[in-house]
Amino acid sequence: MAPAIEVRDAHPADADALVTLWREMAVGTGHQARLLAAPSVESAQSSVAKHAEDPSGRLIVGEIDGELGGMAYLRQTPISPLHDEVAVTVEYLHVSDHARRHGLGKALIAEAAAWAEHENCPHLAVVAPPVAREANRFLARLGLGQAGVLRFASTHTVRRRLAAEHAPNLLALLSSRRSVLARRAQLARPALENHDHDEAEFGELRLPAAPESAGT
């Protein structure tokens, strides 16, 4: 007999099973860079309760024969900053190893598509790690083409890299300042050594060097 499949919104009581799914997902699908640490059961409980009050987001779970085996986070987001249309984005789609190839993945995507239709959202997007080849094939067969690559890092990492990138500019600035000082010293030396030069020449030699901002 085919297993019974049900998709529903998550309850706070699912928190334990959701944290287990999260851990599996972080280990198995190349999400490691994106997922920092598994949430605590308490944080999962309070987050699930919050989703229940958010009309633009849903955390859905899939059960197979009464056992929770998959999840997906659905969010309504503007399709672009310049269009009126809203898309439903599916993130953190994951089906447990033991529950795969029974139709749970398709049931979760079907729920996302049904919700998008109900909410008049003409587009559906699914976030999948590029290394998850089977998942990407599964999504491609459902008509989802690749639209971009989502890159993820902590704010701290990006700021540190930006600072590192600026460091060579600082060195270049210091080195250009050093060469301006050296040029000034060079210009001043003959002027001081040749006291017999006429006033005009002396004056010329004493002209201030071009400002650094002149880019010389």
Ligand SMILES: CC(C)(COP(=O)(O)OP(=O)(O)OC[C@H]1O[C@@H](n2cnc3c(N)ncnc32)[C@H](O)[C@@H]1OP(=O)(O)O)[C@@H](O)C(=O)NCCC(=O)NCCS
């Ligand atoms: C991708 C993923 C969500 C699919 O979940 P799933 O529950 O196995 O999906 P389904 O069972 O609906 O479909 C998977 C395949 O099994 C087939 N299938 C479904 N029921 C079946 C059955 N009873 N017997 C045999 N095959 C079956 C489907 O036709 C489908 O085949 P296809 O890929 O050739 O189209 C799941 O493999 C997964 O979580 N992967 C890792 C996580 C991941 O990378 N997620 C990506 C998004 S973040």
